[in-house]
Amino acid sequence: MGRIQLKSVTKSFGDVQVIPPLDLTIEDGEFTVFVGPSGCGKSTLLRLIAGLEDITSGQIEIDGADATEVPPAKRGLAMVFQSYALYPHMSVRKNIAFPLRMAKLEQAEIDSRVEGAAQVLNLTDYLDRRPGQLSGGQRQRVAIGRAIVREPAAFLFDEPLSNLDAALRVGMRLEISELHKRLKTTMIYVTHDQVEAMTMADKIVVLQAGVIEQVGSPLELYHNPRNEFVAGFIGSPKMNFIKGDEAKKHGATTVGIRPEHCDVSKSEGLWKGVVGVSEHLGSDTFIHVHETGLADMLTVRVTGDISANHGDTIFISPQTDQLHRFDAQGLRMP
Amino acid sequence: MARAVTANRKMINTAIAWAVGLLIFFPILWTILTSFKTEAQAIASPPIFLGFDWTLENYSIVQERSDYMRFLWNSVIIAGGSTLLGIIIAVPAAWSMAFVPSKRTKDILLWMLSTKMLPAVGVLYPIYLLFINLGLLDSRFGLVMVIMLINLPIIVWMLYTYFREIPGEILEAARMDGATLKEEILYVLTPMAVPGIASTVLLNFILAWNEAFWTLNLTAVDAAPLTAFIASYSSPEGLFFAKLSAASTMAIAPILILGWFSQKQLVRGLTFGAVK
Numbered sequence: 008m009g010r011i012q013l014k015s016v017t018k019s020f021g022d023v024q025v026i027p028p029l030d031l032t033i034e035d036g037e038f039t040v041f042v043g044p045s046g047c048g049k050s051t052l053l054r055l056i057a058g059l060e061d062i063t064s065g066q067i068e069i070d071g072a073d074a075t076e077v078p079p080a081k082r083g084l085a086m087v088f089q090s091y092a093l094y095p096h097m098s099v100r101k102n103i104a105f106p107l108r109m110a111k112l113e114q115a116e117i118d119s120r121v122e123g124a125a126q127v128l129n130l131t132d133y134l135d136r137r138p139g140q141l142s143g144g145q146r147q148r149v150a151i152g153r154a155i156v157r158e159p160a161a162f163l164f165d166e167p168l169s170n171l172d173a174a175l176r177v178g179m180r181l182e183i184s185e186l187h188k189r190l191k192t193t194m195i196y197v198t199h200d201q202v203e204a205m206t207m208a209d210k211i212v213v214l215q216a217g218v219i220e221q222v223g224s225p226l227e228l229y230h231n232p233r234n235e236f237v238a239g240f241i242g243s244p245k246m247n248f249i250k251g252d253e254a255k256k257h258g259a260t261t262v263g264i265r266p267e268h269c270d271v272s273k274s275e276g277l278w279k280g281v282v283g284v285s286e287h288l289g290s291d292t293f294i295h296v297h298e299t300g301l302a303d304m305l306t307v308r309v310t311g312d313i314s315a316n317h318g319d320t321i322f323i324s325p326q327t328d329q330l331h332r333f334d335a336q337g338l339r340m341p
Numbered sequence: 342m343a344r345a346v347t348a349n350r351k352m353i354n355t356a357i358a359w360a361v362g363l364l365i366f367f368p369i370l371w372t373i374l375t376s377f378k379t380e381a382q383a384i385a386s387p388p389i390f391l392g393f394d395w396t397l398e399n400y401s402i403v404q405e406r407s408d409y410m411r412f413l414w415n416s417v418i419i420a421g422g423s424t425l426l427g428i429i430i431a432v433p434a435a436w437s438m439a440f441v442p443s444k445r446t447k448d449i450l451l452w453m454l455s456t457k458m459l460p461a462v463g464v465l466y467p468i469y470l471l472f473i474n475l476g477l478l479d480s481r482f483g484l485v486m487v488i489m490l491i492n493l494p495i496i497v498w499m500l501y502t503y504f505r506e507i508p509g510e511i512l513e514a515a516r517m518d519g520a521t522l523k524e525e526i527l528y529v530l531t532p533m534a535v536p537g538i539a540s541t542v543l544l545n546f547i548l549a550w551n552e553a554f555w556t557l558n559l560t561a562v563d564a565a566p567l568t569a570f571i572a573s574y575s576s577p578e579g580l581f582f583a584k585l586s587a588a589s590t591m592a593i594a595p596i597l598i599l600g601w602f603s604q605k606q607l608v609r610g611l612t613f614g615a616v617k
Contacts, residue, residue: 079513
């Protein structure tokens with residue numbers, strides 16, 4: 008079981024309140040991702056749940072029991088750190104066995120659990136190596152192995168993939184998702200990468216300046232962002248925002264349109280502009296359009312390869328049913 | 342791009358490095374050479390470099406006149422005792438400064454270091470009086486205490502620097518893994534800090550071994566270490582150069598040998614963290 012509940016949790020460092028009163032429930036077995044720009048308090052929130060930082064006020068419950076004053080080791084949570092935080096002087100085997108040794112388990116039980124975790128994570132051949140002799144991806148797997156063997160109530164991941172190169176990141180992303188499908192244990196995952204959030208999460212928590220902007224499933228956030236911040240943060244490339252007269256036509260202060268919801272033509276359309284840079288990805292092309300008189304730059308996404316050169320005139324027509332309207336406070340209008 | 346170094350330039354650099362090294366080593370070499378000369382040859386003008394009658398006479402005279410082993414033993418007790426005691430006190434201090442720093446930690450560190458800026462002779466009188474009143478004059482215990490306190494700021498500083506290099510996340514991982522504070526220190530922190538602790542011990546032992554100001558001023562006979570042993574052979578008339586050199590050689594030999602065998606550890610420790 009691993010149901011985690013935060014009740015009016017706050018955190019201050021000195022006079023600075025980094026987390027204003029915050030309520031959040033993470034259901035048992037859920038893959039929850041905390042996402043937000045750097046400094047939004049997502050890592051702090053994770054550390055509060057872990058018990059590595061004390062909360063200033065409020066309450067943290069794990070499976071219905073008050074865990075606010077419980078030390079990290081006794082909360083039944085396992086954490087995977089960004090820097091892997093492996094013990095450099097111990098072999099892989101000893102690293103993975105460490106939490107079991109601390110729990111005073113019998114040696115035979117420790118051995119069988121370590122072997123089991125090593126098998127799941129493809130580490131069997133590396134058990135007698137030191138962390139220094141492993142690649143980044145292998146180290147990350149050892150860190151995950153150290154978390155798995157404890158059979159925790161929930162896993163906490165603090166930006167676990169940000170030290171890996173892009174190709175490895177995609178692979179590990181899949182591995183962690185598969186691990187979750189297999190173990191069905193609660194996972195809380197912190198990242199600043201909205202692609203990781205979208206692809207892995209059952210539930211995304213978007214944070215800004217310690218405040219929860221929106222909680223929901225990836226597609227809920229994509230289709231119905233509660234405000235401009237969430238609309239801009241979720242989705243890649245970023246949503247285009249248009250202010251002024253064009254927005255007023257739709258009865259809003261700001262209208263937003265995603266790059267993939269724009270039709271592009273070389274001859275006719277609603278908005279006219281000049282091509283700046285086109286990024287050809289093969290399957291898609293992202294075209295950055297200037298001089299539309301609407302915003303500094305609009306980005307549109309075209310399926311397939313299209314020849315749009317720097318300086319070409321281009322016409323953009325937004326799909327009106329996909330327009331997002333926001334009021335003066337940046338909140339979404341129905 | 343790496344700087345291009347021509348073969349010629351390399352040879353010149355090597356020659357200069359050797360010259361500087363030999364220049365620095367020369368006084369020690371001269372002392373050792375002089376210890377094998379007769380007193381007359383020791384003060385001969387022009388000085389004789391190698392072409393003298395090698396003799397061990399000075400060593401046997403020195404050993405006859407004063408009990409080398411007693412001085413050596415005092416040195417070992419004083420250097421070893423003050424180092425051990427200093428480490429026991431400094432490890433927890435450096436630990437808390439590195440991992441649970443407060444707003445004043447930096448100030449405390451600087452304040453500790455500032456005591457090293459004071460000339461030792463400035464506090465000779467009060468400490469001498471303290472020693473008289475406490476009956477500590479010419480006692481090994483008194484010297485262990487004084488030398489430990491004199492070197493404590495350096496030990497704390499060195500350990501603090503090493504501990505700071507240990508990433509906090511690893512300690513947090515240990516905490517998450519269920520380690521108590523004791524287990525965290527025993528199984529995770531100490532093994533990781535061993536190179537740093539070892540070089541601190543080594544350097545401090547050398548500093549304590551060579552300390553002369555306090556050992557000369559606070560001892561007479563019973564607690565006198567090797568520094569006092571050397572000093573007893575220096576006379577203003579300068580007639581015992583050869584014996585003084587023999588005494589010096591005997592006094593520095595143990596620490597020179599220790600330093601030679603541990604130089605790898607010492608260099609590694611002193612540059613720890615400087616190169617990733």
